[in-house]
Amino acid sequence: MKLKITHTTTYAFNSEVFLEPHYLRFRPRQTAYVDINEFSISIVPEPSGHKIIQDEENNVVDFCWFDGVTSNLSITVESILETKPFNPFDFILEPQSYNQIPFEYDESKKKLLFPYLDGLPIAQELIDYGTAIIEKAEFNTIHFLTQLTNQLHKDFTVEYREDGAPFLPEHTFEIKRGSCRDLSWMLINLLRQQGIAARFVSGYYYFDMIVPAFELHAWVDVFLPGIGWLGLDPSHGILTGNTHFPIATSSHYENTMPVSGGIRGSASSKLITELQIEKI
Structure with missing residues (x-):
């Protein structure tokens, strides 16, 4: 295409x-x-x-x-x-220890990934929300990431907001709605709390619409050895594919404006x- x-x-x-x-x-x-x-x-x-x-x-x-x-x-x-053609599930995690949460990056990766592991303090209710999904996924890393992304899509209402910084994670969690950047910033900080390196992505997303109305989009990348950076789109509840077009990525949303x-x-x-x- x-x-x-x-x-x-x-x-x-x-x-x-x-x-x-x-x-x-x-x-x-x-x-x-x-x-x-x-x-x-x-x-x-x-x-x-x-x-x-x-x-x-x-x-x-x-x-x-x-x-x-x-x-x-x-x-x-x-x-x-x-x-x-692209299959977002065509991968394996290596070493295999990364298949289970919690895991810990080796020291060399920790140094390189430090900005993507440094999260904001978040509310206990948000931590508990993530923990419940980890348990439901039986501590399997990929099951957790896919179920969490899909659950956010089900539980939160996506709203369009043209400008302004993302809401604080606990505010988005409390009101259960927000823009794509609000959901992404909340997800990033939840993942970092679980020890998973995550970064903010700004780009374009294409899908067929009867009346086209596109906007700049935001989603999340997580780093997993054997995969590299894996994209999660909480606004749509999916892993990113070949219709997500990244422009800028950063540990902080300000650097993707x-x-x-x-x-x-x-x-x-x-x-x-x-x-x-x-x-x-």
Whole structure:
């Protein structure tokens, strides 16, 4: 399957501002099951400097700086992706000790995975929620991860919220609803409490709809030896497959924001986004 993704992000300011340097995260990642055939980015106003860099967690980022003042910032990206057949369950865990929870990463992995194991304190009720599913899964790692992801989908209502930081995990758990990033941030911190390395993922998710209405999506990756990073989508209750297209991953959601940068000026701004994904 071949897809065309067109994503436009516009900040409209009510007076002119000077744009500080900006980090833009819009480039889909090449994976074993998705080829990036084409990518283009258009930025208005045109930057005076533009460099493609890798950040601390190996995300590919467009770093831009500007001259002069402007009343808007608009970024339009177009990507052509081609998917390959993919079975998310085609794996084994090695060493086999990782098949049972609790497990512990070896010392070398602990050092590399430390940012993805460092979780927030969470409410006992949320811990108990996870523990009950571990017991139901008979302490089997993959059964636990799949059942937990599916149970979150059943127990929580997914809401669209265009901007704002994710809620604290205990708040999302208490109100039983939230955006994809709220559910993902809660799941990450629950998994870290169980000693499982987890990271935040920002990207696109495609599925057939009668009336297409796509948005930037968030999900979770966990690290398991023998598999590497395995994707869990609590909003849909599934393991990620070849219709999930990651853009940025990080131990903290702040480092996956599509646009990061400041302004000089006293203007307020309005965010306008448009995302289209179509088969070609």
